[in-house]
Amino acid sequence: MKIELKVNGVDRRLEVEPEERLLDILRERLHLTGTKEGCGEGECGACTVIMDGKTVNSCMVLAGQADGHAVTTIEGLGKRGSLHPVQKAFLEEGAVQCGFCTPGMVLSAKALLDRNPHPGKEEIAVAMSGNLCRCTGYDRILKAVERAAGEVEQ
Amino acid sequence: MKKRGRGLGCAWYGTGYGNGFPDVSSAFVEIHDDGSVSVLTGAIDVGQGSSTIFAQIAAEELGIDADEVTVISGDTDTTPDSGTSAATRHTYNTGNAVIKAVTQAKAGLLAYAARALHCTSADGIELKDHRVRVKGEPARSLPLAEVVSQARLDGERFLGSESYTARTTRVNPETGQGSPYWPYAFGCQVAEVEVDTETGNVRVLKVVAAHDLGKAINPLQAEGQIAGGIAQGVGFALLEEVQLSEGQIKNPSLSQYLIPTVLDTPEIHAILVEEPEETGPYGAKGLGEPAMLPTIAAIVNAIDDAVGVRITSLPATPEKILAALAGPSKT
Known part of the structure; x- marks a missing residue:
């Protein structure tokens, strides 16, 4: 399926599998590996990202559910020299x-x-x-x- | 009703592999011609901060800043073996190896500098504030980088390659005598808890933790090790239990095996006790694992102080506390 989402302010169009999680597309397709997979069952919070201003466990969000939403990962905060x-x-x-x-x-x-x-x-x-x-x-x-x-x- | 109590826990802990098992750490050191330094060790920094400690040690020995030291660690292609990040051993064991390797690299530099500064002996030379100086005569000095780069043009290299082995012996099985660990770490903690007598729930309100670490090479990191140990101790005392059924773990996930969250951890006050360990780097010894040990006893004793029941199996769950409260009073 095709999805469109904004990641760290950049519009992204991706062809994803129905069973792929938001965590998977961030790490494996967009190579934003700052988002970590801990437990993979929504308990540990290591995969936390911000979606439309609210924190979500990206292991519990299907990629399809992120369609049309804005996601902020750790890469979207500061850079070396200009930290958040x-x-x-x-x-x-x-x-x-x-x-x-x-x-x-x-x-x-x-x-x-x-x-x-x-x-x-x-x-x-x-x-x-x-x-x-x-x-x-x-x-x-x-x-x-x-x-x-x-x-x-x- | 909510009742409060306080309890004390004390611990001593043998650091290192112990029992005569070869406990060896190794380090390679090179002083570069811009006055910076590389330190290579097999010691893995898993967050406890060992790489920072080694940078601080090399910097202290050479009179430079820690950020001028590049620590390369845990790469079997390039670094010498320093054993595991376990047994609370890296600051002590690998720290000693780093000091020995830096001292070796520094010996050649001091001898060269003695000639450059017309000093009769390398013993008369010191390294301070990025300069090579004649002791007691600050005017007779040269920038460290200048000395090293000149030496390099003269074909000299300042390298160190050393190992340190902790001295322990096996315990004699007949007599029980021996020196199974060295050094030992000591700590004691006081916990204040609040026990809800209706639900059996325990909240740990505050822990004051005093730990003898010989010398706090990095006090911020030392406090971090203590706080982390206390949180794990709270989990051990109140929450965590691996449940087995016919050899299978029944609760192998974080939804079933609960560890403390930020809401479960107490206010923490750390006290660093610096009683020098003569064989350690600057008197330092390990702190990591010992930090969680007194927490458990302190909490169980505090529960007793609060509600008068003695819990003898961990974790001290609400069910066990309610059962003990319902049972015959111990006094």
Whole structure:
């Protein structure tokens, strides 16, 4: 089937198989490998992307369901030298260890701050609770999102 | 009713492979003619930060910045074997190998610099702030890059290739005597929990964790290791259990085997205790695995303190706590 979607601001037309997931077309066809596959069953959040302003697990979205929608992946945020405030805050707080959860974490934080630039601690924790991390204990990740919220505010 | 309690957990842990098993790390080092350095080791950085530690060590030894050190790691085509990223061993074991290899590369540089600076002995030369200096006479100095590139034109190369082996012995099965691990890591933690006596649910509110790591080469990373250990300890204490049925794992997915999310993890306060380990790089020893051990005992003790029940099998699930609360009181 043919689908049309916007990925990181660029219009894409793709011929996809009905059983292909959004995750598959991002990684295998568009080579946007910043999006990670963790559990493949919507539990871990490693494959989080933003679709029309809302976070989704891209392993739980069929490619066909992304037809006509706008998707933001980690590649659509900052670049080296011009990082998004959330990416900068993750670096400055040391919120990264192995890095596998990081793209999903950053996108969940970005979606939260786009929705509410002044979230409280509780709201941050709830917004990040769909993203599992086995290394950091979440401590620095929470601090990073708080820091990013402070900077977005300024 | 929600009741709060506090508990203490203590742990000691032998780092490295132990029991006389060959615990060897190796490193290659080259000082380049722009004053930068390459460090090659087989040590894999899986996020714990070993590559950063090696860059810091080489930089400290050579008086340069850590970002001038290129660490190439874990490539069997190019790097020497440094064993596994396991047993809380890389900062100590591979860190020592890096120091030895840098020291070897540096020895040739110091000897060359002594001649260039008309100093009678290489012992009189130090490397600081990107310069090669005569100790006690800062005016007699040359830029590091200039010395190395001049040496290169003279046909000299500053290379190091070294290994470090942790010293342990097997335990004598007759007497139980021996030195099975070295070094040992120590830690203790206090957990504060809230137990819901109606549901049996436990929330860990806060953990204060003090760990002896000898020397914190990178305090930010050390705190990260402690926080990660605590989160895994919370999972071990309250959530995680591999359920087996006739040899098959019944819960092999994250929808059935639950690990802590950000909502399950406590406020964490880390205390870094620096009691130097004489055989370690700058007195440092490992921290990674020991960070999760005291958490478990601290939480189980805190549950006891809160509601007066002793949980003796992990994880301390709401079902077990409710059953214990319904049973005869231990006091």
